[in-house]
Amino acid sequence: MSAFLRLTGLRKVFPGGAVAVDGLDLDVAEGELVALLGPSGCGKTTTLRCIAGFEDADGGSIELAGGRIDALPPERRQATMVFQGYALFPHLSVFENVGYGLRVRGVGGEALRGRVDAALDLVGLGGLSARRPQQLSGGQQQRVALARALVLEPKLLLFDEPLSNLDAKLREQVRLEIRGLQQRLGITSVYVTHDQAEAMTIADRIAVMDGGKIVQLGAPREIYEAPRSRFVADFIGRANFVRGTVRGRVGDELRVEALGALWRATAGPAAVAYAEGQAVEVMIRPEDLRIEVAGSGVPATVLSASYLGGQAIYQLSHATETLLVVGVIERGGRLLKRGDSVGLRIAEGTVRVF
Numbered sequence: 099m100s101a102f103l104r105l106t107g108l109r110k111v112f113p114g115g116a117v118a119v120d121g122l123d124l125d126v127a128e129g130e131l132v133a134l135l136g137p138s139g140c141g142k143t144t145t146l147r148c149i150a151g152f153e154d155a156d157g158g159s160i161e162l163a164g165g166r167i168d169a170l171p172p173e174r175r176q177a178t179m180v181f182q183g184y185a186l187f188p189h190l191s192v193f194e195n196v197g198y199g200l201r202v203r204g205v206g207g208e209a210l211r212g213r214v215d216a217a218l219d220l221v222g223l224g225g226l227s228a229r230r231p232q233q234l235s236g237g238q239q240q241r242v243a244l245a246r247a248l249v250l251e252p253k254l255l256l257f258d259e260p261l262s263n264l265d266a267k268l269r270e271q272v273r274l275e276i277r278g279l280q281q282r283l284g285i286t287s288v289y290v291t292h293d294q295a296e297a298m299t300i301a302d303r304i305a306v307m308d309g310g311k312i313v314q315l316g317a318p319r320e321i322y323e324a325p326r327s328r329f330v331a332d333f334i335g336r337a338n339f340v341r342g343t344v345r346g347r348v349g350d351e352l353r354v355e356a357l358g359a360l361w362r363a364t365a366g367p368a369a370v371a372y373a374e375g376q377a378v379e380v381m382i383r384p385e386d387l388r389i390e391v392a393g394s395g396v397p398a399t400v401l402s403a404s405y406l407g408g409q410a411i412y413q414l415s416h417a418t419e420t421l422l423v424v425g426v427i428e429r430g431g432r433l434l435k436r437g438d439s440v441g442l443r444i445a446e447g448t449v450r451v452f
């Protein structure tokens with residue numbers, strides 16, 4: 099992959115010694131959207147602000163389209179930020195808000211009008227250009243913020259939790275819109291979020307961050323199905339962690355004892371050498387636990403059942419563990435209830451060990 103945006107050894111230390119970004123490497127391909135995902139304080143926003151030029155990095159380099167940009171002022175980087183709070187001017191119309199950045203850059207007259215109208219059409223706000231921001235819904239304000247970034251025709255779009263002011267339903271809608279537009283225009287993008295569902299929906303690849311570093315980078319599915327650490331497994335989606343013991347090795351796989359039975363398992367960090375008898379944490383995704391009739395598999399009892407449109411989420415109690423299980427409920431299918439006895443199997447090839 100040839101990189102369109104390349105961060106090499108990026109480092110940012112704040113006065114007082116907080117290391118916000120700790121030698122971060124990242125390549126983003128042209129037209130790709132990479133989400134930076136991680137818990138509060140892991141350095142996502144600081145990384146984004148270093149790319150935009152709002153923070154000076156203390157080390158490393160930032161290249162865009164083959165040239166170093168880290169010494170340039172923000173307005174010359176061709177990387178435009180879409181902010182969390184939209185940062186719209188309340189006293190200016192939608193048209194003037196979107197055209198502001200062009201005016202600052204000396205664009206006016208017909209050229210400005212044409213570009214602003216085109217940007218507003220792109221985000222579906224063509225008819226609302228005379229309104230003030232407070233006369234718009236949250237979703238519409240977010241689209242104005244997007245149009246204001248797009249109108250500058252940046253090489254790189256930087257999103258800083260752009261949907262956090264919207265309610266859940268609108269978030270889902272607007273993130274699909276952003277994704278559609280980003281793909282249609284082919285704009286290389288970096289998207290900061292702490293919401294794993296948002297990252298999964300919107301990104302080509304997700305960079306999971308912890309402590310100022312990327313701890314795993316990959317397509318959403320790869321990160322979900324093959325997390326390299328407990329931290330990543332826990333952060334992306336739901337996971338059961340149960341106690342286990344290594345009982346041997348077969349080729350690349352481990353044999354582990356957990357929940358009173360023997361399972362084949364993949365080692366999370368493949369390089370780690372596991373010893374016979376070693377205590378490990380065993381990770382099983384809730385949808386990989388299959389419920390069967392009582393008497394077969396691992397015995398468990400239903401503690402609680404919630405129906406979630408086509409799916410059931412069960413909390414089960416096993417002799418030594420509490421387990422979360424997600425099951426498909428077909429039309430007319432039976433929902434288990436508290437106190438029911440069941441047997442559990444684990445889908446082949448899904449157990450991971452950390």
Ligand code: ATP
Pocket residue numbers: 112113116117118136137138139140141142143144145292
């Ligand atoms: P959040 O999701 O909460 O925004 P984040 O992953 O974006 O978190 P950053 O905002 O990048 O994290 O912060 C990374 C670290 O740097 C944190 O420990 C934070 O306290 C620290 N930090 C951020 N900005 C400053 C600042 N201006 N001065 C000092 N420390 C800062």
